[in-house]
Amino acid sequence: MDDSDSEQLVRLVAAAAAGDQAAWRDIVERCSPRVHAVVRAQCRDDELAEEIVQSAFCTVVQKLPEYEEGGRFEAWLLRIAMNRLRDEMRRRSRQAVPTDATTLVEMAGGAQDLPTEDGGLLPDGQLLQGLQRLPEADQEILHLRHVGGLSFKEISEALETPIGTLLARHHRALRKLKQILEESTPEGPA
Numbered sequence: 543m544d545d546s547d548s549e550q551l552v553r554l555v556a557a558a559a560a561g562d563q564a565a566w567r568d569i570v571e572r573c574s575p576r577v578h579a580v581v582r583a584q585c586r587d588d589e590l591a592e593e594i595v596q597s598a599f600c601t602v603v604q605k606l607p608e609y610e611e612g613g614r615f616e617a618w619l620l621r622i623a624m625n626r627l628r629d630e631m632r633r634r635s636r637q638a639v640p641t642d643a644t645t646l647v648e649m650a651g652g653a654q655d656l657p658t659e660d661g662g663l664l665p666d667g668q669l670l671q672g673l674q675r676l677p678e679a680d681q682e683i684l685h686l687r688h689v690g691g692l693s694f695k696e697i698s699e700a701l702e703t704p705i706g707t708l709l710a711r712h713h714r715a716l717r718k719l720k721q722i723l724e725e726s727t728p729e730g731p732a
Contacts, residue, residue, distance in 0.1 A: 551572065551616070552611050554572075555569065555609070555611050555615050556611060558603075558606055559609060573615075574595055574599070576690055576692075577595050577619060577620060578591050578592065578595045579689055580620060580623070580624075581594045581623050581627055582689075583689035583690065584627055584682065590627075590630065593630075594623055594630060598626055618699075618700075620690075620692070620700040621699075621700045621702070624682070624701075668726060672719055675722050676718055680714070681715075683697065683701075683711055683715055684712070684715050686701075687712060
């Protein structure tokens, strides 16, 4: 998001906090696709992602009059959405439900292939499986950065983590993922 977009969002947030419904609709239209993409990447479930995004926006609309804008609205919104998702995933883990074979196949990935450094192809399912083997914190950083398209500054604000720490964690997560993928490729490391 460039400076003019940020300034416009600041104005929209102030107007929405004052009760301007058109400004609120603009905020939802502007922010919901990005928030949905990040949540969807984490949970891999469109319906759950939509539910989480709606819940996050409901919370935001209630707390908006108290919100003090500091140019961090999207980070605040993402933090609320990610907290809702974590709560929901914890709740669901306490109520284990058997997964059918179709869902497992879908979770393993589709027929798309991704290019590797040596020009070969990495099956999409292999990447997904590699990501799933990472710790939750590493998955979250990679999803926020590479699926949500957030800057490191935005991720730092959303996770309330110093940017230096975040950069180091991102680097380690990528290194771990690369190692996992090399180990799971039949040819081994390149």
